[in-house]
Structure formats: C-alpha cells, structure tokens
Amino acid sequence: xxxIATNLDGRPLATTGPVLIIGSGLLGASAALALRAAGIDVFxxxxxxxxxxxxxxxxxxxxxxxxMAEPRLVIVAVPPDVTSTCVIRALRDxxxxxxxxxxxxxxxxxxxxxxxxxDVSRYVSSHPMAGRERSGAAAADRDLFIGRPWVVIAxxxxxxxxxxxxxxxxxxxxxxxxxxxxxxxxxAVALVSHVPQLVASxxxxxxxxxxxxxxxxxxxxxxxxxxxxxxxxxxWTSIVSGNCGPVVEVLxxxxxxxxxxxxxxxxxxxxxxxxxxxxxxxxxxxxxxNEGVARIPGKHGGAPRRWAIVEVLVPDKPGELARLFSExxxxxxxxxxxxxxxxxxxxxxxxxxxxxxxRAREAEQELETRGWRIVSH
Amino acid sequence: xxxIATNLDGRPLATTGPVLIIGSGLLGASAALALRAAGIDVFxxxxxxxxxxxxxxxxxxxxxxxxMAEPRLVIVAVPPDVTSTCVIRALRDxxxxxxxxxxxxxxxxxxxxxxxxxDVSRYVSSHPMAGRERSGAAAADRDLFIGRPWVVIAxxxxxxxxxxxxxxxxxxxxxxxxxxxxxxxxxAVALVSHVPQLVASxxxxxxxxxxxxxxxxxxxxxxxxxxxxxxxxxxWTSIVSGNCGPVVEVLxxxxxxxxxxxxxxxxxxxxxxxxxxxxxxxxxxxxxxNEGVARIPGKHGGAPRRWAIVEVLVPDKPGELARLFSExxxxxxxxxxxxxxxxxxxxxxxxxxxxxxxRAREAEQELETRGWRIVSH
Numbered sequence: 001x002x003x004i005a006t007n008l009d010g011r012p013l014a015t016t017g018p019v020l021i022i023g024s025g026l027l028g029a030s031a032a033l034a035l036r037a038a039g040i041d042v043f044x045x046x047x048x049x050x051x052x053x054x055x056x057x058x059x060x061x062x063x064x065x066x067x068m069a070e071p072r073l074v075i076v077a078v079p080p081d082v083t084s085t086c087v088i089r090a091l092r093d094x095x096x097x098x099x100x101x102x103x104x105x106x107x108x109x110x111x112x113x114x115x116x117x118x119d120v121s122r123y124v125s126s127h128p129m130a131g132r133e134r135s136g137a138a139a140a141d142r143d144l145f146i147g148r149p150w151v152v153i154a155x156x157x158x159x160x161x162x163x164x165x166x167x168x169x170x171x172x173x174x175x176x177x178x179x180x181x182x183x184x185x186x187x188a189v190a191l192v193s194h195v196p197q198l199v200a201s202x203x204x205x206x207x208x209x210x211x212x213x214x215x216x217x218x219x220x221x222x223x224x225x226x227x228x229x230x231x232x233x234x235x236w237t238s239i240v241s242g243n244c245g246p247v248v249e250v251l252x253x254x255x256x257x258x259x260x261x262x263x264x265x266x267x268x269x270x271x272x273x274x275x276x277x278x279x280x281x282x283x284x285x286x287x288x289x290n291e292g293v294a295r296i297p298g299k300h301g302g303a304p305r306r307w308a309i310v311e312v313l314v315p316d317k318p319g320e321l322a323r324l325f326s327e328x329x330x331x332x333x334x335x336x337x338x339x340x341x342x343x344x345x346x347x348x349x350x351x352x353x354x355x356x357x358x359r360a361r362e363a364e365q366e367l368e369t370r371g372w373r374i375v376s377h
Numbered sequence: 378x379x380x381i382a383t384n385l386d387g388r389p390l391a392t393t394g395p396v397l398i399i400g401s402g403l404l405g406a407s408a409a410l411a412l413r414a415a416g417i418d419v420f421x422x423x424x425x426x427x428x429x430x431x432x433x434x435x436x437x438x439x440x441x442x443x444x445m446a447e448p449r450l451v452i453v454a455v456p457p458d459v460t461s462t463c464v465i466r467a468l469r470d471x472x473x474x475x476x477x478x479x480x481x482x483x484x485x486x487x488x489x490x491x492x493x494x495x496d497v498s499r500y501v502s503s504h505p506m507a508g509r510e511r512s513g514a515a516a517a518d519r520d521l522f523i524g525r526p527w528v529v530i531a532x533x534x535x536x537x538x539x540x541x542x543x544x545x546x547x548x549x550x551x552x553x554x555x556x557x558x559x560x561x562x563x564x565a566v567a568l569v570s571h572v573p574q575l576v577a578s579x580x581x582x583x584x585x586x587x588x589x590x591x592x593x594x595x596x597x598x599x600x601x602x603x604x605x606x607x608x609x610x611x612x613w614t615s616i617v618s619g620n621c622g623p624v625v626e627v628l629x630x631x632x633x634x635x636x637x638x639x640x641x642x643x644x645x646x647x648x649x650x651x652x653x654x655x656x657x658x659x660x661x662x663x664x665x666x667n668e669g670v671a672r673i674p675g676k677h678g679g680a681p682r683r684w685a686i687v688e689v690l691v692p693d694k695p696g697e698l699a700r701l702f703s704e705x706x707x708x709x710x711x712x713x714x715x716x717x718x719x720x721x722x723x724x725x726x727x728x729x730x731x732x733x734x735x736r737a738r739e740a741e742q743e744l745e746t747r748g749w750r751i752v753s754h
Contacts, residue, residue, distance in 0.1 A: 129594055141752050143690060147726065149594050178593055188591030196580055196602045198659075201666025202634050203576050206568060206627060208669040214565035216555055217506055217526050218673050221605040225573045226673065228598040229666035237660045240642070244655050248642045250583060255635055257579050262632060265617070265625045278621050282575075283614045289578025289606035292585040296595050296603065313520060321712050325702030335698050349524065375518050 014168035017041035020064055020071035020094070022086050024048075024055035027102045027128065028077030029140035032060035034173050037142050043068060047078075055137040070094050073165060076101035080242040084112035091118040098165040099123045104189065105242030106153050106182040114155060124166040125153040127185060128175055129193075143174070150175035153182050183246075190246035195254065197228055197236060198247070204229035261285050308360035310353045311375035312367060324351065324372065331366045333359055350375060391545035394418035397441055397448035397474070399463050401425075401432035404479045404505065405454030406517035409437035411550050414519050420445060424455075432514040447471050450542060453478035457619040461489035468495040475542040476500045481566065482619035483530050483559040491532060501543040502530040504562060505552055506570075520551070527552035528562050567623035572631065574605055574613060575624070581606035638662050685737035687730045688752035689744060701728060701749065708743045710736055727752060 018041040021028045032042045032055065042061030046052040056063055074090040076083055080103040087109070090099045099122055103109050110125050128150040150170035154163045170177045180188065204226040207215065240247055264281020314320050328335060335353050355363055364374045394417040398405045401423040409419045409432065419438030423429040433440055451467040453460055457480040464486070467476045476499055480486050487502050505527040527547035531540045547554045557565065581603040584592065617624055641658020691697050705712060712730050732740055741751045 129596060143750060143752055146690065151594065178590065180590055184588070184590060188588070188594050191583060191587055191591050192595045192599050195583070196599050198638065198662060199576060199580050200598075200602050201662050202631060202638070203573055204667075204669035205634060205662065205665035206572070206631060206669060207672050208665060210568055210669075210672070211561070211565070213555065213557055213561060214568050215672055215674055217528065217565050218569045219506060221577075222569050222573050223673060224601045224604045225577050226666070226670045227601045229663075229670040231663065231667075233660050233663040233667065236663045237656055240659045241655045244642045248639060251635065251639050251642065254579060254583060255632070255639060257582060258628065258632055258635065261575065261579070262625060262628050265621045265628065278618045279614055282617045283610050285575060285578050285582065286606075286608065286610040286613045288582035288585060289603070290581075290608075290610065292581035292583060292587075293603045293606040295584050295587070295592055296600060297592055313523065321702060321706075323703075323706060325698060326706060329698075329700060329703060373520060375520055 013038050013040065013172045015040060015172045016072055018043055018069055018071045020045060020074045021061065021077060022046070022074065022090065023077035024051045024060065024137050025077060026136060026139050027130070028075065029055045029058065029060045029137035030142060030144035031075055031077065031173060033058070033140055033142035034145070036061055038172070043071060051137060058137055058140065060137065060140065071097050073097060073169065074099045079238055080105040080109060081238070083109045087113050087123060088116045088118055091120065091123060097122065098162045100126050100166045100169065102126055102128055104239050106185045108242060110153065110155055110182045120155070120157050121159040122162050124158045124162045125182070126166050126170065127151040127153070128170070128173070146174035148175050149178045151178045151180050151185050153180060153185055155182070186243050186246045190243055190250050194240050194243060194247045195250045197231060198240065198251070199254070200226050200229045257285070308355055308357035310355055310360055310363050312351050312353065313373040313375060314349050314351050321351065327367065327370050328363065331363060333363045390415045390417065390549045392417060392549045393449055395420055395446055395448045397422060397451045398438065399423070399451065399453045399467065400455035401428045401437065401514050402454060403513060403516050404507070405452065406432045406435065406437045406514035407519060407521035408452055408454065408550060410435070410517055410519035411522070413438055415549070420448060428514060435514055435517065437514065437517065448474050450474060450546065451476045456615060457482040457486060460486045464490050464500060465493040465495055468497065468500060472496070474499065475539045477503050477543045477546065479503055479505055481616050483562045485619060487530065487532055487559045497532070497534050498536040499539050501535045501539045502559070503543050503547065504528040504530070505547070505550070523551035525552050526555045528555045528557050530557060530559050530562055532559070563620050563623045567620055567627050571617050571620060571624045572627045574608065575617065575628070576631070577603050577606045685732055685734035687732055687737055687740050689728050689730065690750040690752060691726050691728050698728065704744065704747050705740065708740060710740045
C-alpha cells in the first residue's frame with residue numbers, strides 16, 4: 001500500500017481512513033470496494049453476520065471489532081427507517097469521527113438525529129443518486145457512483161470540516177456533488193424520481209387486464225413511459241414511505257391537473273371532433289409538457305441541446321447494430337444518445353441516433369453510401 | 378416497368394393500381410412513395426394545390442384528373458375530422474373502387490360513413506401505427522410502415538374482397554396486420570398510446586416551475602418517462618380530441634387509482650416511516666405496475682423475454698460507443714436493446730446492453746479482456 005491513496009484514475013484521494021461502513025448492502029459495499037481499491041482501510045459492520053461475511057469475502061474490508069482504531073469517517077448505509085438510530089450511536093461511540101449517511105430520505109432522518117442531544121456538529125447527511133434494482137453486497141460495484149449526482153445535506157449545526165469531509169468522500173467516489181437542504185432534497189426527489197416512478201407504475205397497472213390485441217399495438221412511447229414500472233416493490237415501498245409528505249404534495253398537484261384535463265375531455269366525449277373544451281384542455285397539457293421536458297438537463301448538465309436524429313433501419317441479426325456503430329465510428333460521428341424501436345412480428349428495427357446537428361447530413365450520406373437505409377426526417 | 382409490381386425486397390405486390398391517394402400528408406405521401414417504388418400507378422389528390430405539387434415533385438405520383446382511369450383502390454389520408462366526408466365522396470365517385478382510410482380515430486369516422494347511405498360494402502377502415510413528430514409530404518418515407526402494426530377495421534357490411542384488399546395493402550407496405558373492431562381499436566389506442574402521452578405530458582408539466590437543483594438530480598427514469606412529452610401539441614390535440622370517450626374512460630380509472638394512492642400516502646405523511654396505510658398503498662401500486670409492464674410484448678411479438686443486462690462504462694468521446702459495438706460484433710453478441718445513461722457534469726456514461734442471457738457472462742468477460750469496465754449486476 002502506498003503512502004498516498006489514489007483512486008481508479010490515479011488521483012490522490014482526499015478521504016483518509018480508517019473508514020467504518022455500517023450496513024453492507026449495495027451502497028455500503030460499493031463505497032467500501034471503491035475505498036479499498038484506493039488502498040484505504042475499511043471496517044465493516046452490519047446487523048446481519050451473513051451479509052457482513054459476504055461483504056468481507058468480496059474484499060470490501062475487515063469486520064469491525066471494538067479493539068480497532070477509532071474510524072475517522074463513519075458511513076451509515078442502512079435502510080431509511082433505521083438510519084437515525086445508527087447515526088446517533090456512531091456519533092456517541094466515536095467522539096472524533098465525522099459521520100454521514102446515504103439514506104434516500106432526508107428530513108425525517110435528520111430531524112431524528114438533531115433531536116437526540118448528541119454532538120451533531122460532526123454529522124452531515126448525504127444521498128448518492130445511485131440506486132439500482134438489485135440490492136445487497138452481491139450487487140455491489142466500486143464504480144457505482146461514477147458520474148452520478150451525490151447530494152450533500154449539511155444542517156445548521158454541521159461543522160465546516162464535516163461538510164468538507166463528506167464532499168470529499170463524494171468526489172473520491174467519482175460522483176458529482178450537489179448541495180441541498182433536507183427539504184429541498186426531499187421535494188426534488190419526490191418530483192424527479194418518486195412521482196415519476198409511481199405514475200409509471202399506475203400507467204402500467206392499467207395494462208394488467210388489457211386485451212392482447214391492445215398490447216400488440218404498443219409502440220416505443222409506451223415502452224419508454226413504463227420501463228421503470230418493472231422496479232422492485234420492496235425497495236420502492238421503503239423509499240416512498242419515508243418521503244410521503246413531499247410525494248403527496250406533488251401527486252395532489254398532478255391529480256388536480258388530471259382532473260382539469262378529464263373535465264375538458266368530457267365535453268369532447270359528448271360533442272365529437274373539435275369540441276372547444278377538449279381541444280383547449282388537450283393542447284394546454286401537451287404544451288405544458290413540452291415546456292417541462294425542455295428543462296431536463298442534457299448530458300454534462302448544460303442547457304438542453306437539440307440533437308439531430310438520424311434514423312436507420314437495422315435488420316435484426318447479430319452484428320448488424322455492431323456494424324452500424326463501427327461504421328459510424330469510422331466516419332467519426334459521436335452518438336449522443338439513441339433509442340431502438342422494434343415492432344411485434346417484424347425482423348427489422350430502427351435505431352434513432354442522436355448526433356451533432358452539424359454532422360447529421362454527413363452521417364446520413366455516409367451511411368447510405370455504405371448501404372444503410374435511412375428513414376428521412 | 379415490369380409486368381408484376383414488386384416491393385423493396387423483390388416480393389410481388391398483391392395491390393394493383395391505379396391507386397388514388399386523397400391527402401398528401403405524411404401517411405398518404407409515404408404510402409404513395411412505397412407504391413411508386415414497386416411500380417404501381419398512383420394518383421394524388423389534396424385540397425391544397427401546394428401540398429399536391431410537393432408530393433408530385435417528390436415522386437409520389439401523378440395529380441389526379443377526372444379524365445383518368447377509375448382507381449381500383451382509394452386511400453383516404455386526411456385529418457380525422459374530414460375523413461368520413463372524403464370516404465363517402467370516394468365511394469360515390471368510384472363505384473367499383475375499394476376505399477380505405479388511415480385516420481387514427483375509428484368509431485366516429487366509421488359511424489359517419491355508415492350513416493351516409495352510400496354502398497359501404499367496398500369500405501374497410503384501417504390505421505397504420507406509424508405516426509411521427511413531423512408531418513407533411515416533406516417528411517414522407519416509403520419505409521415508414523415497415524415493421525409497424527397496421528390495424529384493419531372491417532364493419533358488418535364490408536365485403537370479404539374489400540377486407541382482403543386492405544389487408545394486402547398493409548402487407549405490401551411492410552406492415553404487420555392486426556384486425557380489430559372500431560371500438561376495440563379506439564379503446565386500445567387510448568390505453569397504449571393516448572393516455573401514456575397525456576400522462577407523460579402531465580408529469581413533465583410539473584417540472585416547468587421546478588428549481589434547477591431538483592432537475593440536476595434527474596436520472597434515466599425521468600428521461601424515459603417524459604421523452605414523449607416533447608411531442609407536437611397540434612398533432613396530439615387532433616388525435617385525442619377525436620377519441621375523447623375511450624381516453625376519458627381510461628383516465629377516469631387512472632384518476633381513481635391515483636386517488637387511492639394519495640389517500641394511502643396521506644396516512645404516511647402524518648405518521649412517518651412504515652405507517653400501515655402508506656406501505657400497503659405504495660406496494661400494491663408498484664406490484665400492479667410490475668404485472669402490467671410484463672404484458673407488453675417483446676421483440677417479434679413473442680412472450681416478453683427476460684434479457685440479461687450487461688452494463689459497460691463508456692468514456693464520452695467520439696468513437697468509444699462505436700468501438701464497444703464493433704467489439705461486441707466481433708464477439709458475435711446481438712444487442713436486443715440498450716439504454717445510455719449520462720449524468721450531469723460527468724464525462725463518462727454507462728451503456729446498459731440487453732443481450733441473450735446465455736451469452737451475457739461471455740460478453741462481460743470478453744469486454745473486460747478488451748479493457749472495458751463492466752458494472753456488475
């Protein structure tokens with residue numbers, strides 16, 4: 001082990017060990033693996049001896065014993081409903097350590113910690129936006145946090161040092177630091193994560209009893225809007241139940257918007273094509289949606305940029321998509337995003353490539369020269 | 378021109394000309410281009426002389442004059458609210474022709490035609506599921522229908538011959554025929570297309586006034602669920618206003634489900650972690666969503682198949698994605714679907730590749746050998 005710990009890119013880490021990680025699930029074990037890969041001493045604790053042994057065997061660190069040195073940093077990575085208890089105990093047990101947690105729910109957790117009477121100056125909460133469907137140490141990955149936002153939530157009594165250490169941890173993990181207060185965090189995740197999940201599930205739920213013929217007409221739009229409806233019920237129940245207040249607030253507004261739309265459409269249902277009430281109601285909903293979706297940041301967090309779409313028909317056999325991408329590489333075109341669209345019963349799909357608008361025409365011409373069939377836009 | 382018209386794959390077409398296409402917008406001009414490419418005579422008509430001239434100049438066919446031969450098939454491709462008028466006139470003007478339309482709304486259109494007193498035995502309605510954001514002949518594409526479902530809607534008085542000819546047209550266009558009745562069609566598209574569009578717009582609309590910090594936390598889930606919220610308001614207003622009845626019915630059920638969820642969550646908002654009402658409400662919504670999304674057909678219309686996910690970190694520079702796909706091609710792995718995930722402020726993304734589960738492990742090993750960083754699942 002070298003004197004200075006470095007991360008996977010060879011940058012020196014700011015975080016110094018030993019680090020105690022309480023909870024050896026997905027987030028805890030992933031952070032542990034990343035710290036270990038940088039040569040930092042990691043101690044592991046977990047209420048489950050089996051989980052603990054698994055994390056150790058995966059190389060996530062040593063099992064913590066009271067005779068060990070006091071950790072400099074404690075990361076509490078347990079479910080939201082037991083997070084405050086673990087944070088309070090860590091602040092009591094390790095009087096010099098900085099303590100953070102990674103729970104996806106903040107206001108409840110932080111208020112419970114602040115009410116405990118322990119020294120809370122050493123506590124700064126946080127939330128890496130790096131969930132996934134699978135949980136547990138077996139799903140852990142030292143690269144889990146790379147490129148993800150990591151929200152840092154200091155409270156009024158947090159020391160500057162504690163805040164710095166938690167920010168450093170996030171950066172060392174390859175994440176991008178976003179500072180918010182607890183309420184701001186909970187409102188934000190309700191809006192951009194919890195409500196979209198619930199609404200996607202509600203839309204998908206309407207398909208459960210639909211006739212097969214209806215589902216045969218499903219296109220890419222339906223697939224996109226319901227993809228996350230396949231998420232784990234246990235995970236999402238724990239997340240949303242810890243953030244009911246902000247989630248209900250957004251859902252109530254959504255419910256009101258929906259009621260307005262239904263009222264507008266009901267006039268259309270009675271009067272047929274072009275009834276005034278329905279046309280106005282539909283148009284304003286779609287326009288408001290245009291405005292909202294335009295605010296989602298593009299890659300690199302810049303202002304949303306309009307990519308040009310190049311749509312190519314791709315026969316469904318091994319190597320075709322590979323050949324397409326290989327040839328785009330040869331042309332020197334970078335693909336910013338893409339969607340694949342397949343319809344039922346067919347052996348051809350289309351790939352919609354988002355590319356730099358100044359290169360789109362060239363890309364189309366070069367691909368056509370190479371025998372690809374371009375769908376004009 | 379050869380004696381037997383063939384389509385793009387060299388198969389002989391069943392459709393015989395001349396074909397009159399009324400309405401030279403996206404759908405009409407696309408069908409015209411595909412028929413012309415197969416060597417079939419196409420006549421064009423449109424209320425707008427400019428649109429008509431544009432379609433002709435694009436090679437979609439000849440401008441129709443009354444001195445021309447009677448068409449064997451008439452395709453009415455005008456907006457839903459004027460479709461029945463055009464169908465009725467075509468049935469009157471061409472007493473031997475088969476007539477179809479391609480409007481995205483069926484019950485209203487067909488009932489208006491049936492009430493007209495003309496010979497409706499030669500009329501079979503249809504709906505190719507091939508919309509796109511842009512409209513007009515300039516956006517037309519002879520490949521527009523390839524791989525898409527094309528719904529054929531016969532009514533009680535339709536002749537077998539008319540139904541056969543419209544089915545043949547859909548197959549000649551490369552589409553996949555789905556037969557439904559008008560009510561079944563309108564209910565199906567409300568469920569799998571119109572309501573998902575409206576709900577995506579409503580979710581996105583909630584982002585319009587959100588703080589930038591909240592939007593910075595947006596992940597792939599939000600992007601997926603709101604992608605179609607960028608759709609054209611004028612187009613969607615015309616579609617939904619012609620199908621208000623079925624759309625309202627689905628939205629009312631959705632509204633009821635949403636109200637139940639909110640009521641459950643409200644108990645959680647008052648009681649904190651694990652309040653019984655909220656946990657049950659959230660869990661049942663997510664589970665119902667699981668059940669619904671599992672019913673969306675996979676590629677080729679088969680039972681939904683579970684693909685294995687191989688997730689690879691991809692540096693964001695030109696050629697990297699190309700290199701990844703090229704190397705997957707060399708390994709012989711077919712990519713069934715994929716999503717790209719980029720977070721704000723970062724120069725690395727992850728590609729989630731859906732591959733044959735029996736090849737996933739091999740794909741991961743081969744990619745790691747070639748220097749790619751795999752995110753374990």
